[in-house]
Amino acid sequence: MTVILFDDQFRNNLLPLTYTRPVSAIRVGILTIAEKWAFYFKTTPFYLTEQYLQEKYPFRVSEFNIMVNGSICPDEELVEAIERLAEGDAIVADGILIAVKLNESGVKEFNLNRTEEYNKNEYTSRLLRISFPEDIFSNNDQEIRMDFSILTKGRSSASLSSTNTVLGDNIFVEEGATAECSTFNTIQGPIYLGRDSQIWEGSHIRGSFALCEGSIVKMGAKIYGMTTIGPYSKAAGELNNSVIFGNSAKGHEGYLGNSVVGEWCNIGADSNNSNMKNNYAEVRLWDYQMENYRPTGLQFCGLIMGDHSKCGINTMFNTGTVVGVSANIFGAGFPRNYVPDFAWGGSQGFGTYSLAKMFETAERVYDRKKEVFGEMDKKILTRVFELSNKYRRF
Structure with a gap:
């Protein structure tokens, strides 16, 4: 079947x-x-x-x-x-x-x-x-618990170094995963450390939390739970109720909360997103179907970032920001709440991030992970560039 x-x-x-x-x-x-x-x-x-x-x-x-x-x-x-x-x-x-x-x-x-x-x-x-995109982080806690149950049923966890402090016993460590001098609070939810993942010294992690295969949590990270770091990614700073799909980096200080980050993305040092409006009002997100902002029913909603997007150091994302595929954001101030696919710029304005330049960057990014940015991915991104053209009204 x-x-x-x-x-x-x-x-x-x-x-x-x-x-x-x-x-x-x-x-x-x-x-x-x-x-x-x-x-x-x-x-x-x-x-x-x-x-x-x-x-x-x-x-x-x-x-x-x-x-x-x-x-x-x-x-x-x-x-x-x-x-x-x-x-x-x-x-x-x-x-x-x-x-x-x-x-x-x-x-x-x-x-x-x-x-x-x-x-x-x-x-x-x-x-x-x-x-909708916000359903991903909203349901992440529930799905971490479900996946944890099916992945660990009938299996024994690998051991964790005695330099760590573990509260509760709801933790599962795959072979090759390492952690030193960090704290793991599993009382609030399970913690899963994937194969060959690493937790560097001084990190504090509350469940529910999943660190997938080959990923790294860097020194001194603070992860508040309901968070997933997908395969071959890096995480640092402060994270809460967020999902990073994989092959992406938030490798420095800064806050990421109630957010979804795609693959092959990079969050610059000291970049932050707001996840709640100053007036505590309902958050609205850009909706591609409506070509307008859609009410989410949520008070907490941060950043939705498509694959291959990057932001420079000290980028400030306002509450409920949607960043399309292959956008490159930099400069002072808050960029708009919707950054179109293949946009290049920041709060001072945007231009189009050409396919040729984007491909050059992607080849370097893939090469760093010993991967090949091949024709199949180029074809997909070329089609996305064509489909998203109507949204680039610069």
């Missing part, structure tokens, strides 16, 4: 994060949504997403297929309901298609606007759906 994770009609609600990935490649908790489904079904899933992403995120069909909405985070009850489906059966919730079992021809004819032929079953139990 093949598992196919499809993007539904609400995918654009998650821009700019979904410009460069399917919805199911979003990290929330310890794992990406796709990795969660892979764990439950014990198979590598495939993707049905935008055509320009399909080379990197392949699509494959077999004789028997389970198609699952890529915005849904799984749990045991939902997985069991999906496994009971017969061919042509579907699970829906509040009018949204959650999953359907189809043969090969059914997948090839799959269309979200034509689902009336399915035998639909209304799902009334709890569902976690990532619908």
